[in-house]
Amino acid sequence: MTQNEILYSFNNFSTWIRSLENTNEKLWFAPIEEKKWSISEIIAHLFNWDRYLISEILPAVQIGNEINFPEYDTFNKRASDYIQSGVSKSKLIDETIATRNLLVKLLHEMTIERLNRRLTVNGVTNCPSTGAPYSLIYIIKEFADHDTHHKQQIMRFLSGSV
Template identity: 45%
Template sequence: MPDSKEILESFRCIIPWASRLGELDDSVWFKPIAEGKASTAEIISHLQNWDRYLITNVIPSVLGGDGIVFPDFDPFNSVAYDYAKSGIGRNQLLEEFCATRAELCDLLASIGDNALREPVTANGFELCPHTGTPYSLLYIIQEFIEHDQHHKVQIDKALL
């Protein structure tokens, strides 16, 4: 597994990219990225909602010696989509997302390498069913980096 500092820096790299989205016109910001898909606003809110969940639920649970429990995705994501449509301004949502991601990265950095690599369960599983890799906070963060990248590519493609 790569160095934890490199992984955390990679996780933080979405902040400058997201900040540039403040230049978008509202008609683009709220437009679905494709037929039947979320808008850029909804995706950023979705990413922020997951970051907040990691800060308030996942990390305390892991540090307390418990496993990770992820919520049912659809209702969880609906909360984020509703927030994006609640009237919050584009710049405010982007500022909230960037601040939350920075807070999460700082929190993870403060935990230390050993705790980040400590094996944990995720929804009762010790190993990722796709890779067979033992779960750890660091592994989960790598999965969230892939999640970020997936949405970043979607947004960038829609904006071309």
């Protein structure tokens, strides 16, 4: 995938998120599998990561600092906690789309050099699974793949619930 394709895919995800507005409330809050999150928790999870990218990762990249990701389980629990707080489906969808749109805007404002600059992530310069050097565009591609993974989970769940 080229940089433009990665950013397009990352941006286009908002359209799919918007399509979830008509999801039945019961399905919205039901676990997609036993001991798995609900659609609402998955969307909150994606929203939280986008917020983290905006508040922590992009500023670190701008000033050339190492990137640090938090401990995943603790961080990801915030998504479930947010849903348990009573946030509505429409509010979560609106927040998620607005945050993704802002993130994509900020990424488009970055220079190609900044997007491709090699990074150190949690003390490592290359992805342990692929060996590829870390860069912001590489990380965004990983997040786009992560989006696709969750989209497929949700689509399978919804297609089995019809």
